Amino acid sequence: xxDQQQGAGDAAAGxxxxxxxxxxxxxxxxxxxxxxxxxxxxxxxxNGYLHIGHAKSIxxxxxxxxxxxxxxxxxxxxxxxxxxxxxxxxxxxxxxxWLGFDWGEHYYHAADYFEQLYEYAVMxxxxxxxxxxxxxxxxxxxxxxxxxxxGVESPYRNRPVAENLDLFERMRxxxxxxxAHVLRAKIDMAxxxxxxxxxxxxxxxxxxxxRTGDAWCIYPMYDFTHCLSDAIERVTHSLCTLEFENNRAxxxxxxxxxxxxxxxxxxxxxxxxLTYTVLSKRKLMRLVEEGHVAxxxxxxxxxxxxxxxxxCPPAAIRAFCDRVGVAKRNSIVDVGLLEHAVRDELNxxxxxxxxxxxxxxxxxxxxxxxxxxxFDCVNNPEDPGAGTRRVPFSRELWIEREDFRExxxxxxxxxxxxxEVRLRYAYLITCREVVKxxxxxxxxxxxxxxxxxxxxxxxxxxxxxxxxxxxxxPHAVDAEVRxxxxxxxxxxxxxxxxxDFVELLNPDSLRVLERCKVEPLLAGAGPGExxxxxxxxxxCVDPETESAGRPIFNRTVTLRDxxxxxxxxxxx
RNA sequence: UGGGGAGUCGUCCAAUGGUAGGACAUGCGGCUCUGGACCGUAGAAUCGGGGUUCGAAUCCCUGCUCCCCAGCCA
Numbered sequence: 001x002x003d004q005q006q007g008a009g010d011a012a013a014g015x016x017x018x019x020x021x022x023x024x025x026x027x028x029x030x031x032x033x034x035x036x037x038x039x040x041x042x043x044x045x046x047n048g049y050l051h052i053g054h055a056k057s058i059x060x061x062x063x064x065x066x067x068x069x070x071x072x073x074x075x076x077x078x079x080x081x082x083x084x085x086x087x088x089x090x091x092x093x094x095x096x097x098w099l100g101f102d103w104g105e106h107y108y109h110a111a112d113y114f115e116q117l118y119e120y121a122v123m124x125x126x127x128x129x130x131x132x133x134x135x136x137x138x139x140x141x142x143x144x145x146x147x148x149x150x151g152v153e154s155p156y157r158n159r160p161v162a163e164n165l166d167l168f169e170r171m172r173x174x175x176x177x178x179x180a181h182v183l184r185a186k187i188d189m190a191x192x193x194x195x196x197x198x199x200x201x202x203x204x205x206x207x208x209x210x211r212t213g214d215a216w217c218i219y220p221m222y223d224f225t226h227c228l229s230d231a232i233e234r235v236t237h238s239l240c241t242l243e244f245e246n247n248r249a250x251x252x253x254x255x256x257x258x259x260x261x262x263x264x265x266x267x268x269x270x271x272x273x274l275t276y277t278v279l280s281k282r283k284l285m286r287l288v289e290e291g292h293v294a295x296x297x298x299x300x301x302x303x304x305x306x307x308x309x310x311x312c313p314p315a316a317i318r319a320f321c322d323r324v325g326v327a328k329r330n331s332i333v334d335v336g337l338l339e340h341a342v343r344d345e346l347n348x349x350x351x352x353x354x355x356x357x358x359x360x361x362x363x364x365x366x367x368x369x370x371x372x373x374x375f376d377c378v379n380n381p382e383d384p385g386a387g388t389r390r391v392p393f394s395r396e397l398w399i400e401r402e403d404f405r406e407x408x409x410x411x412x413x414x415x416x417x418x419x420e421v422r423l424r425y426a427y428l429i430t431c432r433e434v435v436k437x438x439x440x441x442x443x444x445x446x447x448x449x450x451x452x453x454x455x456x457x458x459x460x461x462x463x464x465x466x467x468x469x470x471x472x473x474p475h476a477v478d479a480e481v482r483x484x485x486x487x488x489x490x491x492x493x494x495x496x497x498x499x500d501f502v503e504l505l506n507p508d509s510l511r512v513l514e515r516c517k518v519e520p521l522l523a524g525a526g527p528g529e530x531x532x533x534x535x536x537x538x539x540c541v542d543p544e545t546e547s548a549g550r551p552i553f554n555r556t557v558t559l560r561d562x563x564x565x566x567x568x569x570x571x572x
Numbered sequence: 573u574g575g576g577g578a579g580u581c582g583u584c585c586a587a588u589g590g591u592a593g594g595a596c597a598u599g600c601g602g603c604u605c606u607g608g609a610c611c612g613u614a615g616a617a618u619c620g621g622g623g624u625u626c627g628a629a630u631c632c633c634u635g636c637u638c639c640c641c642a643g644c645c646a
Contacts, residue, residue: 018586018594045646080645135622137644147574151642180646192575194642203644245576246641268577270639275583281646323595326576330639334583337596347609382609385627388582413607422605456605467605523637535606 020326022267026064026237029265030180035236038070042096043077043110043226046088046210048281049303050095050295052317052338056272057122059321061239062101073233074103078111079225081209089210090402091296110229111211117220118172120228120258121183121201125164125203129257130201131157132167133184140182143189150190151197157186171204176218178204182220187253195246196253199223203569227251231260238264241330242273254496255571272324273332276301276486278493278501282433292505293487298486299542299554300509310484311540311556339557346530346556347539350385351379354424354469354531354554355518357481358397361444364429367395372472375425375455391519393426396473398517400535403468404445406434412565415445421466428453428464432550469534476517480552482542483511518551525551535559 019027029035040061050058065072074096078084096103124130133140133156145151159167167400171181183202191197201224206217227250230238239252248266255263273279278287279302287293287301287429296303299310307317320341324333354377373393380386399415408416415421433446452459456467489506490496496504522531527543537558545552 020585024588043646047646065573077646083645141642145574146642149574179644194575197642200644205644219644221644226646242577248645249576270578296638323584325595329578330585331584334596337584340596341609352606352608381606398581403623411607424605464605466607469606517646532606532608535608537608559606559608561607566607 021328022060022237022239022269022326023064023067025118025267026068029236030068034466035443037236038065038068039071039073039234039236040065040239041073041075041230041233041235042230043075044092045080045083046085046092047078047083048088048285049081049091049305051279051284051301051303052320053272053302054306055099055317056321056324056326057239057241058096058099058101059318060269060326062103064237064239070236071106072101072103073106073108073235075108075110075229075233076211077222077226077229078109078209078211079220079222081205081219084210085390085486086210091305095308098308099304100318106233108229108233109211110225111209113225113229113232114212114216114220116232117225117228118218121220122165122168123258124201125168125183126161127257128161128181128186130164130185131159132164132171132181133157133198134167134181136372137179140200141438144194145189147194151194153189154184154198157189157198168202171202171218172216174206176204178206180204183305185224185250185253193246193249195223195390196249199250218372223247223250224254227254227264227266228258228260230266231255231262234262235264236262238266240266240268242268242330243271244268268328269326270328270330271323273330274302274338275332275335275491276488276491276493276506277335278488280494283494283501286502290502292395292502298544299482299484302487309540309542310554311346311538312342313345313349313530316342319345332492342557343538343560346532348382349380350530350532350538352377352381353519353522353531354391354471355479355481355516355522355531355536355539356398356400356469356476357483357513357516357533357536358401358555359471359515359517360401360404360442362399362429362447362470363444364395364397364447364449365432366448369395371395371425372475377425389521391425391521392472392475393423393470394472394474397470398473398476399423399445399468399470401442403466404431404442409567409570411570412563414468417468420464421468422453424467425456425472426454426470427451427456428458469536471517471519473517475520477520477523478550479516479518479522480548480550481513481514481516481539481555482552483555485509485511516553518553522551525553530556532559 042061062072077115132152143152184198184202187196189197202218245268251266297305298308320338359560374390376388377391404415427449429447436442437443488504490504493501493504525541527541529541538556543556544553
């Protein structure tokens with residue numbers, strides 16, 4: 001029930017067996033002999049936790065590498081010491097492994113290339129293709145122009161090479177304060193692509209780096225670092241999201257102007273968006289910092305650690321990413337698709353168990369006081385190899401409060417006064433009397449059972465429509481159950497122009513049930529174990545169980561509930 | 573009024589000049605000791621306008637809408 005980290009060789013294509021455009025490009029490149037092997041990379045910046053959107057990229061990069069017999073590198077894109085922290089790099093490695101992927105020996109940090117990057121920068125200076133600009137940030141910004149007006153050249157743009165070399169060297173040596181100078185590429189201040197208007201390549205930052213410590217006080221920018229890191233690692237296909245389309249011009253310019261060992265190609269695809277959640281780092285950060293959720297691994301978070309704690313199996317995430325496909329169109333995937341992938345996986349793999357979330361006592365008046373029977377229950381009807389277990393049954397039982405209606409509506413097949421239902425695996429019982437407290441609340445049901453129906457079938461062939469789950473009162477184990485629902489109450493929380501997204505949070509995204517009764521087997525349940533609570537949903541043991549003294553279960557997702565749909569429709 | 577991208581069922585993805593197909597969702601039916609799962613079935617789309625062609629989602633022209641870009645972030 002816990003996950004083995006094994007390769008994720010799922011189907012190559014999500015829909016209809018067709019290859020996505022990236023795989024088509026790769027196949028063409030391979031067929032044309034442009035590469036002998038495929039090398040991709042997943043390059044997170046260690047300044048936040050990985051989420052389901054990253055999973056799409058991870059599955060794509062590791063997936064194509066696996067399919068075409070190549071390899072995929074894990075590379076920390078750590079060029080900005082101000083934002084990045086060691087805490088995140090460990091979390092990222094853990095999450096990628098948990099998802100089921102293996103980078104083998106190919107674990108890298110952009111920071112490990114700082115020396116080579118510096119040498120490349122010097123080469124650019126020598127070639128007259130980069131210069132030290134001594135203006136402040138505001139001047140540089142003002143000179144950049146706008147989308148419709150060209151920029152203005154810096155007065156330092158034509159500094160002699162020797163002077164640039166000297167200054168750049170002294171930048172590295174720490175002679176200047178932050179912001180005193182930057183190294184810029186000398187491209188074209190009138191370029192229609194603003195990113196090509198002499199982009200900054202290096203900035204001074206007297207800040208310790210999580211990996212290189214105090215070795216550097218100048219740090220390279222993304223546009224200079226990423227393409228060269230790819231080239232150094234001999235990446236063949238550098239897959240990134242759509243917002244980097246404009247950056248491809250610099251990517252190519254840098255590689256075209258430097259003697260690089262390989263010529264990677266950047267290809268952009270649409271990032272994943274999901275309904276009823278947010279996936280931007282900034283917004284996820286706010287949810288955590290403002291306390292709207294309990295942390296990065298809150299089971300409502302779309303982070304991989306959140307999904308893990310929620311009980312979502314990595315195989316389900318992989319299957320989901322497969323079905324989502326890869327294209328260039330901005331899109332928002334229905335979270336129902338994720339839920340479907342989760343149910344699909346869990347249905348096949350999780351053991352069934354009986355748990356009563358909102359207990360109502362049933363006393364079987366004609367059942368012997370001291371008798372305890374045990375019934376063989378199927379662990380997983382989808383998996384005959386999962387076997388059976390024995391569950392104790394006695395005169396007093398817990399059933400689900402919502403499985404009884406004093407005044408049953410049409411199509412309600414469950415228990416009601418005078419009505420007969422089946423207790424799963426056990427007996428048919430009939431409700432004889434409803435006991436209420438002074439407030440009129442139903443507190444107990446007095447029932448009778450038919451001894452001839454042992455096992456759940458009537459010898460006379462009479463049919464019952466309803467089957468209820470139950471837990472024997474004297475054998476029940478107390479448990480806490482946390483019912484998680486969608487984090488937001490609207491499908492597109494980011495699209496609302498009037499209201500801040502935190503105002504759209506679903507107030508019922510978490511309901512804690514303290515007095516649940518579960519079958520005895522679950523007394524020893526360990527963190528991470530996943531179960532189906534029959535008729536209720538899929539649940540996963542929370543890590544806090546270990547210190548709580550009783551099991552705590554997180555609801556991963558409900559079972560599809562057609563009765564709830566019928567009832568909702570009858571109401572409207 | 574710059575440059576770079578994208579528009580196909582409710583949603584996501586296919587169809588690469590030759591019957592617009594799949595998945596999820598939804599409706600209906602079947603089966604069922606989980607109102608689960610499963611099985612069957614139905615409805616549902618090519619952004620608009622021109623053109624080329626025997627034939628256009630696909631090629632051409634034109635219009636419209638949406639996304640990205642003016643960090644010393646990635």
